[in-house]
Amino acid sequence: MVEQKDLIKAVNIIKNSNYIVAFTGAGSSTESGISDFRSEGGLWSRFDPSIYANYHYFLKDPTKFWEMHNELSEILINAEPNPIHHAIAKLEQLGKLNAIITQNIDSLHQKAGSGSFNNIPIYELHGSYEKLECLDCKREFHFSMVETKSVKYPVCECGGLIKPKVVLFGEPLPFGVLEGAMQECRNCDCFLMVGSSLLVSPANLMPLIAKQHGARVIFINRDKTMMDGIADVFLQGKGGDILMKLMDAVIND
Ligand code: NAD
Ligand code: ZN
Numbered sequence: 001m002v003e004q005k006d007l008i009k010a011v012n013i014i015k016n017s018n019y020i021v022a023f024t025g026a027g028s029s030t031e032s033g034i035s036d037f038r039s040e041g042g043l044w045s046r047f048d049p050s051i052y053a054n055y056h057y058f059l060k061d062p063t064k065f066w067e068m069h070n071e072l073s074e075i076l077i078n079a080e081p082n083p084i085h086h087a088i089a090k091l092e093q094l095g096k097l098n099a100i101i102t103q104n105i106d107s108l109h110q111k112a113g114s115g116s117f118n119n120i121p122i123y124e125l126h127g128s129y130e131k132l133e134c135l136d137c138k139r140e141f142h143f144s145m146v147e148t149k150s151v152k153y154p155v156c157e158c159g160g161l162i163k164p165k166v167v168l169f170g171e172p173l174p175f176g177v178l179e180g181a182m183q184e185c186r187n188c189d190c191f192l193m194v195g196s197s198l199l200v201s202p203a204n205l206m207p208l209i210a211k212q213h214g215a216r217v218i219f220i221n222r223d224k225t226m227m228d229g230i231a232d233v234f235l236q237g238k239g240g241d242i243l244m245k246l247m248d249a250v251i252n253d
Pocket of ligand 2: 134135138139157158159
């Protein structure tokens with residue numbers, strides 16, 4: 001249960017900030033029906049990441065990855081943004097948000113309209129499920145262009161393996177995206193984190209960088225994280241409910 005004084009503190013930070021960066025993780029999409037990785041019943045309890053989401057394993061045998069992906073992509077295509085995505089989009093509409101950094105690959109921020117109100121950048125640290133490429137000739141494909149279900153795994157005309165541009169374990173982050181996101185963390189005066197265990201590196205460096213550069217840090221998460229000590233305010237609970245209250249106060253108080 002969030003205490004009123006903590007909520008007021010977060011509202012005041014948001015109102016008094018001039019450069020807010022929102023940082024989201026898998027927990028911001030669970031209310032859209034996409035399970036996170038580490039919670040009970042989450043993806044990792046069904047698909048061992050060292051096999052299903054490992055880059056080196058993918059190169060040896062892509063079938064396991066596509067098995068997981070075919071199941072997950074059905075959910076991703078049909079998922080709709082939830083109150084967390086809408087609240088973050090609203091912050092941009094109000095002129096209060098300067099950038100979004102997300103670990104998610106689900107495009108739900110874009111589906112909620114983020115990036116289209118004030119053209120703020122959205123840094124997808126781990127890529128997007130919608131974009132695919134051939135690992136050999138680098139030809140790019142939209143998800144809808146590639147048949148993935150009737151084959152063991154999709155192959156390009158050149159014979160190369162086709163892979164979604166999502167970052168698997170053992171694979172570097174997309175060029176330029178990490179640097180851009182880190183610069184936003186240095187620039188911001190408020191860092192708003194929603195729904196991340198902050199266990200995945202280098203993404204989990206972001207709140208630390210923001211804090212070191214003087215930003216006020218707000219965490220909204222269902223469970224405690226290893227980094228709660230750096231948060232100026234930690235609002236624990238269901239992100240959608242908390243952000244709806246928070247936005248109501250930002251707009252009306
Ligand atoms: P994580 O699974 O490690 O942690 C999720 C956190 O969100 C947990 O601490 C949990 O307490 C919290 N949470 C869950 N539901 C919540 C809710 N309704 N409100 C508030 N908090 C909630 O997620 P992570 O830190 O993002 O790391 C997982 C990695 O997996 C990321 O790299 C991400 O790329 C990937 N992933 C992405 C998606 C997606 O695109 N939606 C889904 C699963 C995993
Ligand atoms: Zn090719």
